[in-house]
Amino acid sequence: MAEFSPAEVTVAQIAMRAGVNETTIYRKWGSKDALYRDVLLTLSSEQLEMTDTGSLRGDLLQVVSGVATFLRTPAGYSLAYLGATGEDATTAALRDAFWADRFAKAQVIFDRAVERGEIADASVAELAYEALIGTMHFRILARRRPLADDIAERLVDLVLDGVLSASTESRTPG
Numbered sequence: 001m002a003e004f005s006p007a008e009v010t011v012a013q014i015a016m017r018a019g020v021n022e023t024t025i026y027r028k029w030g031s032k033d034a035l036y037r038d039v040l041l042t043l044s045s046e047q048l049e050m051t052d053t054g055s056l057r058g059d060l061l062q063v064v065s066g067v068a069t070f071l072r073t074p075a076g077y078s079l080a081y082l083g084a085t086g087e088d089a090t091t092a093a094l095r096d097a098f099w100a101d102r103f104a105k106a107q108v109i110f111d112r113a114v115e116r117g118e119i120a121d122a123s124v125a126e127l128a129y130e131a132l133i134g135t136m137h138f139r140i141l142a143r144r145r146p147l148a149d150d151i152a153e154r155l156v157d158l159v160l161d162g163v164l165s166a167s168t169e170s171r172t173p174g
Contacts, residue, residue, distance in 0.1 A: 009036070033086070037094050040079040044070060044098070050105045056113035057160060063109070064132050064152040071136055072147060080137050103129060124163050131159050 011032045015022045029035035048066050053059050070076035083095050103126050110125035132155050139145050148154070 011035075033082075033088075033091070036078070037082060037086070037091060040075055040082065041094055041098055043075055044079055045101070048102075050109060052112060055116070056109065056118045056163075057156060059109045059112070060132065060156045060160070061152055063106070064136075064156055067133055068136055068147050068151050071140055077140060080141055084137065084141055102133070119163060128159050128163055131162075132156065 009032065011022050011025050014032070014035065015025055018025075025032075025035060029038060048063070048070060050059065050063050053062055071080060082091065083098070086092070086095065106129035107122065107125045110119070110122035110128070113119045114122045135155055136147055136151065139147060139151075
């Protein structure tokens with residue numbers, strides 16, 4: 001997967017490298033695409049951990065940096081591409097499960113920030129996460145541009161300025 005694009009990978013190549021018969025792969029996954037998605041989703045969940053750094057900015061930098069690093073790899077790009085373009089029921093189910101997990105983990109980050117008193121309202125978590133991660137996906141998929149080395153810091157600061165402003169406004173009696 002790291003050596004070839006999804007279109008170039010065949011079940012025969014996968015089976016040969018795994019030391020199994022092609023029928024084993026079809027029996028377990030049903031198709032090359034299902035195997036590919038399963039591997040990429042597993043890989044992404046292993047590499048895209050969300051840990052508590054002690055601050056909202058630190059947590060977001062850690063997450064966004066991890067996503068940027070992953071998206072720079074052939075596997076990360078492939079996952080983003082498959083997630084954005086796959087229309088079959090299997091892809092839709094995997095995409096929904098993947099993003100539900102990501103949004104739940106992002107919500108935890110924002111809930112911790114409320115508990116620490118950094119922000120007043122965590123209801124912006126999903127939109128903020130979409131702005132952070134969606135911007136990188138847009139850049140690599142729609143614009144076909146590489147992610148700059150400082151993309152995580154620039155995006156986090158840009159989004160946090162908006163989150164902190166919105167949080168301050170929600171505290172101000174209107």
